[in-house]
Amino acid sequence: MKNKAVKIGLNSPCPCGSGKKYKYCCRNKKMEISLKEEYKKRYGIYLKEPYQVEGIRKSGALLISILDRVEQMIKPGLATEEINTFVHKETLKAGAISAPLHYRGFPKSVCVSVNEVICHGIPGDRVLKDGDIVNVDITPILDGYYADASKTFFVGTPTKKGQKIVSVAAQALKRGIETIAPGATLGDIGYAIQSYAEGCGCSVVREFVGHGVGIEFHEQPQVLHFGTRGKGLTLVPGMVFTIEPMVNLGKKELYVLEDRWTAVTNDGSLSAQFEQTLLVTETGWESLTPYEL
Ligand code: MF3
Numbered sequence: 570m571k572n573k574a575v576k577i578g579l580n581s582p583c584p585c586g587s588g589k590k591y592k593y594c595c596r597n598k599k600m601e602i603s604l605k606e607e608y609k610k611r612y613g614i615y616l617k618e619p620y621q622v623e624g625i626r627k628s629g630a631l632l633i634s635i636l637d638r639v640e641q642m643i644k645p646g647l648a649t650e651e652i653n654t655f656v657h658k659e660t661l662k663a664g665a666i667s668a669p670l671h672y673r674g675f676p677k678s679v680c681v682s683v684n685e686v687i688c689h690g691i692p693g694d695r696v697l698k699d700g701d702i703v704n705v706d707i708t709p710i711l712d713g714y715y716a717d718a719s720k721t722f723f724v725g726t727p728t729k730k731g732q733k734i735v736s737v738a739a740q741a742l743k744r745g746i747e748t749i750a751p752g753a754t755l756g757d758i759g760y761a762i763q764s765y766a767e768g769c770g771c772s773v774v775r776e777f778v779g780h781g782v783g784i785e786f787h788e789q790p791q792v793l794h795f796g797t798r799g800k801g802l803t804l805v806p807g808m809v810f811t812i813e814p815m816v817n818l819g820k821k822e823l824y825v826l827e828d829r830w831t832a833v834t835n836d837g838s839l840s841a842q843f844e845q846t847l848l849v850t851e852t853g854w855e856s857l858t859p860y861e862l
């Protein structure tokens with residue numbers, strides 16, 4: 570049989586019956602679906618549908634409301650365990666669960682990383698003291714959707730070194746975020762972070778990276794906090810991933826404690842981190858865990 574399919578004109582009414590021109594309707598949907606398929610097949614990346622983005626945004630709003638209240642609690646004398654108890658309870662109260670709890674054997678509901686601890690600090694007996702810096706990294710699962718973000722806070726009166734490393738880490742994240750747009754690459758993000766942090770005389774941790782997030786805790790792609798402009802994967806609308814640079818006041822090397830989680834700077838220098846969950850939009854980016862940097 571001969572194929573009698575008629576080619577649809579770009580300006581003719583869309584066959585789906587929407588009343589819009591074909592070129593503004595199903596022609597694009599078909600392209601979006603093939604892009605989605607391509608990113609899944611080639612890179613294992615799940616581009617998110619608007620309803621999924623809304624789910625992650627709600628999870629992110631809960632996260633930020635808990636993080637804001639944690640900020641109010643931070644003071645000398647507070648045990649890191651008390652932060653865990655608060656995050657755990659408030660997450661459950663909101664109808665969500667804490668992703669870290671029992672994730673690959675992690676024993677608590679939140680990561681709390683003090684001073685020389687780079688990330689994955691386990692809450693416990695350590696008591697915050699005046700001049701410390703403390704990162705609190707929260708990941709709720711609300712209606713099945715993950716949002717992941719963290720901030721580093723001052724305890725009492727900040728030290729000069731504390732002020733410097735917290736500022737550099739925050740501004741490094743800000744610069745990374747501001748490079749996000751369709752057509753930009755993962756290398757652009759890494760370059761923006763690394764060049765800023767190293768330009769300030771600090772170093773960027775290599776062993777831990779940002780990641781796709783939303784439907785699972787850690788999805789593809791890996792988002793390196795160092796790199797070369799123009800290299801790496803091209804960003805497209807619907808990508809959701811974290812950027813979470815860990816910046817050290819001294820050298821970048823680290824080791825992991827006997828507990829197999831706590832990562833600390835090799836030279837004992839201060840380390841700070843900020844993390845947000847970002848969506849690539851048609852025109853740029855949106856933070857799904859928004860706070861000022
Ligand atoms: N929240 C961390 C991240 O940003 C992951 C923590 S894994 C845990 O990716 F098991 F320690 F919770």
Ligand code: CO
Pocket residue numbers: 717779780811813844
């Ligand atoms: Co993360």
Ligand code: CO
Pocket residue numbers: 706707708717718719813844
């Ligand atoms: Co996190």
